[in-house]
Amino acid sequence: MSAITVTLLMIITAYLAGSISSAILVCKIRGLPDPRTSGSGNPGATNVLRIGGVSSAVMVLFFDMLKGALPSYLGYKIGLDAASLGFIAVSACLGHIYPIFFGFKGGKGVATAFGAMAPIGGDLALCLILTWIVFVLLTRYSSVAAMATATLAPFYTWWLDERFILPVAMLSTLILIRHKDNIGRLRIGKETKMTRKKSIKKPKT
Structure with a gap:
């Protein structure tokens, strides 16, 4: 089987794996509202944090990262070049x-890309985790943390392992493009800050 055929199969597989929405499935299993129609309307870990709390958000984050990591790691192990790895990750x-x-x-x-x-x-x-945490703590905006981390990721890669600058740059560009609406809301002061679901205190009896 040629390298091109393997790459195409990996791209399709990566897309199908990415299409499994962790946020929707976790919310359904835990009896939470559909993240597409609740909170910010974005089926991701940050929105699940708002509507379902920390444990649900961590589950979503883990599985979203896993579906990005597995195809990329498999492509790397079978010896695909950097450009092919980039297309698989983007897929x-x-x-x-x-x-x-x-x-x-x-x-x-964002989580899938990281x-x-x-x-x-x-x-x-x-480096990615620490950058994201620092910017969340400084700004309280998940979108700002994601964009800052995406912007710095290619520089980290150049410093640590320059062979993978291309795929990382491809992923970073995709993240920044996806945040164009957030940039607009930040400019007019309407971006939602990162919060978690508040527990409801029961009245004393």
């Missing part, structure tokens, strides 16, 4: 953004 993100199993209405692909970058190395994964 997984496009599956998350436009899921064929859920009416093509998906999330922004998951696809993570197999490059633990040092890169650590």
Whole structure:
């Protein structure tokens, strides 16, 4: 089987894996509102945090990252070149953004993109996580943290392992494009800050 055929099969597989919406499935299993019609309307970990709390959001984050990491890591292990790995990773993100199993209405692909970058190395994964956490703590905006991390990711990659600059740059560009609406809301002060579901206190009896 030729490298082109393998790459095409991997691209299709990555898209189908990306199309499995962790947010929708976790919310359905846990009896939570549909994230496409609740909160911000975005079926991703941040919105699930708002409507379902920390544990549900962590589950979504883990599975969203996993569906980006697995196709990229498999492509790397079978020896595909950097450009092919980039297309596979982007395909997984496009599956998350436009899921064929859920009416093509998906999330922004941030966790899936970062998951696809993570197999490059633990040092890169650590840089991405720390950058995201720092910007969330400084701004309280998940969108700002995601865009800042995406912007810095190619520079981290150049520093740590320049072989993968191309696929990382492809993923970072996709993340930034997906946040154009957030940029507009930030400019007019209408972007929602990152919060978690508040527990409802029962009245004393």
